[in-house]
Structure formats: structure tokens, C-alpha cells
């Protein structure tokens with residue numbers, strides 16, 4: 234009997250776990266909080282992301298009253314997550330957790346491990362409420378750093394270490410390799426076994442160059458207002474539409490004269506295919522400029538298009554990938570142009586992307602100014618000599 238009750242309690246506590254609110258972290262981590270507040274992770278719910286809402290509104294799970302997106306878009310909403318697990322009606326309700334905590338500080342810092350599954354992975358959460366994982370090479374073997382307020386002889390020298398609010402565990406390898414991102418970012422399959430998106434497992438095993446080092450580089454400003462540091466980990470999550478300068482260096486563009494004309498190459502140094510979401514469309518615009526302007530122009534598109542019977546469809550209806558010209562992980566894409574260039578010609582290369590393929594902007598009726606716009610990632614000029 235006692236055993237039964239215990240098991241029951243345990244099962245309950247797995248779901249009843251509430252996450253400490255991000256606004257609490259703000260008190261001691263104001264810079265990180267400000268970056269996070271403006272990031273896709275804070276804004277991942279239908280209330281803060283117009284595009285996510287537009288897609289959800291068309292999604293068949295809405296009819297079924299099953300907000301299956303919660304798993305990755307608002308996992309902090311524990312009530313909703315519990316309803317989903319129990320196959321009850323599970324629809325998002327506008328609330329603080331949906332608008333302020335979609336993928337929250339405490340949620341991310343409590344991801345203990347990733348369980349691999351066919352349709353999408355699962356985050357295994359630590360159950361210790363105020364123990365957060367973090368990475369620090371020098372403290373790697375510390376599993377529980379506690380707050381210490383040392384005062385030396387007669388209180389002359391004060392030395393504080395640790396956090397007065399929480400303990401820290403530096404020993405989780407997943408916070409060094411970026412594997413902790415892979416519960417949500419690894420892959421999502423639709424009901425026809427087609428990858429809606431995928432990042433290869435191997436993309437999150439290197440510690441030198443990881444999801445974290447590229448998307449969350451160290452930037453100026455203190456990590457906490459209690460213990461001052463020169464730098465902190467950027468929490469705005471760099472992408473082309475946000476802080477592109479952090480990422481542009483991982484995509485290298487070159488151009489040179491060839492026998493037949495000239496060539497342009499794009500080297501993707503990211504550990505994943507360049508653009509991951511099936512709504513994205515990449516564009517390369519190449520021009521040859523001579524005294525009076527452009528004498529040659531060519532535009533190319535790269536995309537991964539999902540479809541059915543060889544026609545593009547909405548991602549959940551697709552039974553195959555009908556076209557894939559997206560630049561792959563670590564690929565160097567070379568494009569040859571048979572246009573004869575002369576000395577002093579300038580080759581202008583513009584590379585970037587549309588967040589939403591312009592063909593889909595109307596389908597989803599999202600704000601064309603916000604989503605149909607071309608974001609430039611690279612603009613470079615090469616002089617022929």
C-alpha cells in the first residue's frame with residue numbers, strides 16, 4: 234500500500250514540476266535576461282510568434298485539440314504537457330507561461346539528457362528544482378557548487394563564490410557539446426515518416442565548435458550582477474535575421490576567373506545543413522559590374538521542398554522530399570558561370586535567405602514585411618585582375 238502511494242507520488246511529481254520563472258533569474262542575470270527576452274526561445278508560443286500561430290491554425294492537430302508543438306515550443310507549460318501525455322484536450326491558453334516562459338531559463342538549464350526517438354527526441358529533465366547545469370572547463374568535475382560567502386581575518390577580504398539562489402552542476406557533458414539542444418533541434422518527422430527538419434547527431438558532439446560556440450558566443454558584459462565577469466554567453470541566439478555578424482563568418486564566399494568564365498563558391502562551415510526549416514528559401518545573386526553597371530546577372534535559389542505526388546505540399550501532408558538543393562553541412566558548393574570576365578570587372582555576390590519562401594507568405598497570410606523579406610547574410614565584391 235505504502236509502496237503504491239509512493240509510486241503514485243513519484244509519477245505525479247514528474248509532471249507537477251514547476252519551473253522557476255525567468256523573471257527570478259533576471260534579478261541576478263539582467264544582461265542575459267535582456268538578450269533572452271528578445272530571442273526566439275522566449276517567443277516560441279503562438280502568442281508571441283505570428284508565423285508559428287499561422288502554421289498551427291492550419292495544422293490538423295488543432296482540429297483534434299492536441300497542441301503537439303508544446304513539446305518543443307512551450308515545454309515549460311507543465312499543465313499542457315500533462316494533458317498531452319494523458320491524451321486529454323490540450324490547447325494553449327494565453328497565460329504568463331505561454332507568453333514569458335515558452336522555452337525558459339530554468340527549463341534549458343535543467344536538461345539532463347536527450348532520449349532518442351524516431352519521430353522526435355525527448356528531453357530528460359533533472360528533478361532537482363534549483364540545481365542548474367552549466368559548462369566551465371575549469372570546474373568540470375564539480376557536481377554541486379554551493380554558495381560560499383568567505384570572510385577572511387576580521388572581515389577585511391570578502392570572497393563570494395556560487396549563487397545564493399541555486400546550486401550549479403558543471404559535470405554534464407551535454408552542456409559542452411551542445412547535445413542539450415538536440416531534444417528539440419535534432420529532428421521532427423511527420424506521420425508519413427518524412428523529415429520535416431533534421432540536424433545530424435554528429436553535429437553536436439564536438440566541444441571546440443558546437444551549437445553553443447557558434448550560436449551563443451562569449452560577448453561583452455557581466456554574466457551576473459553579483460559576481461562581475463568581463464564576458465558572458467550570448468543568449469539572443471544568433472541567426473541570420475538576428476545578429477547575423479556572429480554567424481556570417483561561418484559561411485565563406487569566394488570567386489575567381491576560370492577558363493570558361495568565372496566561378497563562385499559557398500563554403501558552409503556549420504555542422505548542419507545551412508537552413509533547416511522547410512519554410513526557408515536561400516538565394517544567391519551574382520552580378521558582373523563594369524563601368525556603367527551590371528553586364529551580367531544571375532539568381533539562384535536553394536531550398537528543401539516537401540511534397541506529395543511531386544507537388545509541393547504543407548509539411549504534414551508530404552510523403553517525400555521532392556527537391557533538395559540546400560547547401561549541406563560542411564559542403565563547399567561551387568557554381569560555374571560561362572560569362573567571360575575582363576580585368577577590372579567586379580563580381581558582386583549577395584547571399585541570404587527568406588524566412589518564409591515568398592510562395593508561402595500568401596498561403597499562411599503572414600505579414601510580408603516581416604517574413605517575406607530577403608535577409609542578406611553576405612555581400613562581397615571581387616575584382617578581376
Ligand code: HEC
Nearest residue numbers: 284285288289292301302304305353417418420421509510
Ligand atoms: C521536435 C520539436 C518540435 C516540434 C514538436 C515542433 N517544432 Fe516547430 N520548431 C522547432 C524548432 C527547433 C524550430 C526552429 C528551427 C529553425 O529555425 O530552423 C521550429 C520552428 C518552427 C517554425 C518557424 C518559426 C519562425 O518564426 O521562423 C514554425 C512555423 C513552426 N516551428 C511550427 C510548428 C508547429 C505548428 C508545430 C506543431 C504542430 C511545431 N512547430 C512542432 C521544433 C519543433
Ligand code: HEC
Nearest residue numbers: 258262265266269274336337338341366367368456465466
Ligand atoms: C535554449 C537554452 C537556454 C536558455 C533558454 C537559457 N540558457 Fe543560459 N545557457 C545555455 C547554454 C547552452 C549555456 C552555455 C553553457 C553553460 O555555460 O552553461 C548557457 C550559459 C548560461 C550562463 C553561464 C554564464 C556565462 O558565461 O554567461 C548563465 C549565467 C545562464 N546561462 C543563465 C541563463 C538565464 C538567466 C536564462 C534566462 C534569462 C538562460 N540562461 C536561458 C542555454 C540556455
Ligand code: HEC
Nearest residue numbers: 253257258261338339342365367394395396398457459460
Ligand atoms: C540571487 C541571485 C541569483 C539568482 C536569482 C539566479 N542566479 Fe544564477 N547565478 C548567480 C551567481 C552569483 C552566479 C555565479 C556563481 C559563480 O560563478 O560562482 C550564478 C551562476 C549561474 C549559472 C552558471 C554560471 C557559470 O558559472 O557557468 C547558471 C547556469 C545560472 N546561474 C542560471 C540561473 C537561472 C536559470 C536562474 C533562474 C532560474 C538563476 N541563475 C537565478 C546568482 C543568481
Ligand code: HEC
Nearest residue numbers: 273277282285305306336413414417444445448470471472
Ligand atoms: C525546448 C526546446 C528547445 C531547446 C532545448 C533549444 N531550442 Fe532553439 N528553438 C526552439 C524552438 C521551438 C525554436 C523556434 C521558435 C519560434 O521561432 O517559434 C528555436 C529557435 C532557435 C533558433 C533560431 C532563432 C531565429 O531567430 O531564427 C536558434 C539559432 C536556436 N533555436 C538555437 C538553439 C541552441 C543553440 C540551443 C542549445 C543551446 C537550443 N536552440 C535549444 C526550441 C528549442
Ligand code: HEC
Nearest residue numbers: 414418436437443444447472473480483502503508509510
Ligand atoms: C560552425 C558554426 C555552427 C555550428 C557548430 C552550428 N551552427 Fe547553427 N547555424 C550556423 C550558421 C552559419 C547558420 C545559418 C545562418 C542562419 O540561418 O542564420 C545556422 C543556422 C541555424 C539555425 C537557423 C536555421 C533556419 O533555418 O533558420 C538553427 C535553428 C541552428 N543553426 C541551430 C544549431 C544547432 C542546434 C546546432 C548544434 C547541433 C548548430 N546550429 C550548430 C552556424 C553553426
